Amino acid sequence: MPTPNSAQTEGPSAYRQAASLELRHVSKRYEGQREPAITDLSFSVPAGEVCVLVGPSGSGKTTAMRLINRMIPLSGGDILLGERSVLEREPNELRREIGYVIQQIGLFPHQTVAENIATVPRLLGWERSRTRARVDELLELIGMDPQEIGPRYPAQLSGGQRQRVGVARALAADPPLMLMDEPFGAIDPINRARLQEEFLRLQARVRKTVVFVTHDIDEAIKMGDKIAILRQGGALAQYDTPAEILTNPADEFVAEFVGADRALKRLGLATLHDVELMARDGAVVAGQVALSATIKDALSKLLAEGGKPLEVVDDGGTPAGIVTLELLGGLLS
């Protein structure tokens, strides 16, 4: 997991340092509405961490995100990006420094993939050759062939490809901060899981500071270094690591929001690597499970096999021991 100020300085194009983000007593009230959309919201995200904003609808998570790049004006409080107030910045200049990915992606249908990705570099007035090189580099980073995909129009891409291009476009000018509003919300569950994995791998390389909005607590647990749970009126209910939120929910609201199966969800955070396995000793096993599987998945497989022990194998297929229901049951207490 990324640690504070761990933004890497090398990488495909010597990524700029990610910036820390701090919200200080931020509030938002829309004119003509009695209830505030955001109430005294304060938290800080260390550089290079993924912070997930999660909450039920009406909790103001998207509003909170859009306050950061001033797509929505603040009513009160302050937001510091890299220790500098966003209020001091010219809004368009600020936005060119912040990657922006929305659920519908918003690729420009009249521009090719390459032109889409080149949007912010062009706004910043980069030289043509530098922009072209950067576009190719980003397409390769997201696993696409620049020659093949670059000249296509968005209508010629699949949903998953469009989503990847949206992320590449947001990364184009190497922003120290990325804002992502339900970026995988419109993708089917199988592709969503794949894109989530891909994004985590990408993030491990580029180490951006990321604010990620979702309504899905499972996605929040999977993607976040930290999770900010918001309640109605945009007040912060809890801000902590996924493990801490699942173990010690701050109140009834958080406990209910993370779900009655939070103990099980917590098992999804660790893999069999973290478990002290039992020796096989000639025991009869019902099947195999990978060492890299989460404890939750291993438990699920054990239950499916009627509770009979499973053999655990590493990536090379070498047996590492066995896992039983009793062993995993012991972890829950």
Next chain:
Amino acid sequence: MLLLAAGPVIPTFGGGGSSFSCERANRLFCPSWVSHNWGSVLWPALRQHVELTLIAVAIGFVISTTLALIAYRRRWLERPVLVVTSILYTIPSLALFELLEPVPGLGLSRTTAEIALVSYTLLIMFRNTLTGLREVPPDVRDAAAGMGMGPLQLLLRIELPLALPAIIAGLRIATVTVISLATVASLIDNEGLGAPILSAIANEVFKTELIAAGGMAVVLALMADGVLVLLQRRLTPWTRTAI
């Protein structure tokens, strides 16, 4: 009334008498008349017609696009513009020529004809351009603004290009309409393909001019439309792509 007023300025294109056998035989269409009068009558008429059309469409395009861009930002403007341009559009062309003719400084001039022709293009092009701009997907606009495009960049790089198919569709209808109406405008300024048509109407027997010039107007309209279709394909390559 108007026909009477316009009557004296209609010249005789018949070539002064019965010079061709088919003309004498009073057949409906006389090809030798066409070839004989191509250089003196039909070709100049066609050129005038193209000029009339280009001027009217160009002026109409500038006015309606400007109005559409303003109405796009200031919604309240849409209704009054629609009311005025709709009224202009629905006035019968003969009546409009008649109305403009007595205006001081206009009279039976090309300016009068152009004013009338321009007024028929406004509604179509205004409405199409405004609709095209409004149909830019909100997520596209949001993404563009979120990446730091100002209003002018948004307009020039995103909104206008995406509205192009609708804008060109309006241009096509307006052009074809003007080519057709410009024949009637000959009543005012006695030029374009309408002139030989009117002279044939005045001549009770001989109809070759009418058929030749009328046919040329139809072909001109089809060709102009075809050129605009090609222009659209050229300017909006993304509209022809699909998986």
